[in-house]
Amino acid sequence: MPVVTEDAPVARRRLFRRAPAADPTAVLAAGSAIAADLRGGLAPRAGDLGADPVARAARRLRSLLGVGAVGLADLHGEPAWAGRVPAGAADLVEQVRRDGHRAATGSVAADPIVVRGELAGVLVLGGDLGRGVARRTADWVAEALERGRLEASAEAAERAELRALRAEISPHFVYNALTTIGSFVDSDPDRARDLILDFAEYIRHSVARRGDYTTLAGEFRAVEAYLALARAVLGDRLRVQVRIAPEVLPVALPFLALQPLVENAVQHGVERREEGGSVQVSGEAQGSECVIAIEDDGPGMDPEHARALLAGAGGGEGLALTNVDRRLRAVYGPQYGLVIETALGEGTRVVMRVPRFQPGVVA
């Protein structure tokens, strides 16, 4: 029967005995290795028991503290152990899980690991260590766990933000497209059917939920579907040319990095002008990079205004540009933002460069 006790009487001299001179660099390295192991929480990762980071953290703690056994337990399940499992340890763990207080018997002690006021796990130390050391170790483990949680939620928030930045489908365009398709149902049923397939392609790509990346081929498919619809809506007013070199088709890039820019060019460069206008889209390889350009011969803008748009100071205007720019920088690094070449009355050319191969960016 385990007993909840105050610390077993500790010989005072132990506290003053000089610890073996530890190499501070090694201690710090061990500390950060343990923190890294605990980043994913205390639950043992089933499947690869040999490489379970929690068990590795326990082993590292054991050699750092110089004790006989270290156990790290989650709120449920078997603890991860380093060293010989001390007798009665399982009962101690259960007891801490139940009431949240330190439990000890003989030279084995189980300390609660408390993250943000809530029990997150149990640290078991088998060996002669003071209560203070055990407490501080448990607190340190708790801090490592909390850091891990914060990192995970920061990453999730960043991912969520990037997803939220994906362009929204323009209701204006959807109604125009549907009206146009409707007008063809009687007069040209085959064309209506083709446009409905294009509409499905456009919507499917815009609401895609599989992962964060697509291929340039996939993005161009959506662009072509959009352009087929836009041509139907705008008729002769829209003159488009798309050129793409086949070697860049497999390049991976974030979903909807290109299509909103094409929509933007059609909206600003063509739609608002009675006489219409032309849009040119191109994709080609330049060394290890893929260069994509979207050009219109519309009204253009003051370069200062373009700079402000990229900086996000355009209010609702130019949102597509800002969003794509931010997502590209987040994925590829600050040097991969959009480049806008424009002047009043001179049209607008938006250039995007992405690496043809980027580790971690896989469609």
Place this chain on the structure above:
Amino acid sequence: MTLRVLAVDDVAPALAELTRLLAASTLVGEVVPAGDALSALKLIKDARFDAVFLDIAMPGMDGLELASLLARMTDPPELVFVTAFEEHAVSAYGVGALDYLLKPLAAERLEAALARIVRVARPREPSPAVVDELAAVSVELGGRTRYVRRAEVRFAEAQGDYVRLHTRGGSHLVRMPISRLEEHWAAFGYVRVHRGFLLAVPAVQELRSDASGGLLAHTDAGDVPVSRRHARELRDRLLEAATRGDFAGGGW
């Protein structure tokens, strides 16, 4: 031989459309519609079908469940999923589907799926295709017979009973239907991109779409028109070729 196929979808208009498109194909002899997985199962147990076109999201037994039941049959019909969601593709191929079509259905994609079924259901007798008889084509030039190697041909253009073979150095007229050339050259990276054009996929340097939405494949022997119904296949073939690195050396 034409195919006897079963169409399964719980949404009545979708089932009607699927049935209509299937019936319109020359490859299909008979289409039987079924409004749910259970009646489909009964039909399959009672009579032989060459293929089942199957929706995935259905109340009661869904398409994937029906598919895993069919997979246990000896000699099951070929399976093609028809669904609105791309996400199911992995599980669909996991239960042995031959193809996977997205809704709304494009007639060309449906036709391609049917062609695959025909190929699988009726494996060709081991043809003498092992003998690559058209690796070079003889042409008449100034009364003398010369040979044009296939590797030089960027694209072929149908001209009545003849085809014109376009190479970098010029073009040559050969008396042969383009369909015969396609039959022999399909295995060597040539794809029909238009009623009148057969194109070498690795020869494409650029895809261009013009103001009216027409698509052109640019090669160093000239531009090749790509018809709308072949555009998707060409894009897919180009993506495959590019993923393999066929254009890494700058193509042709």
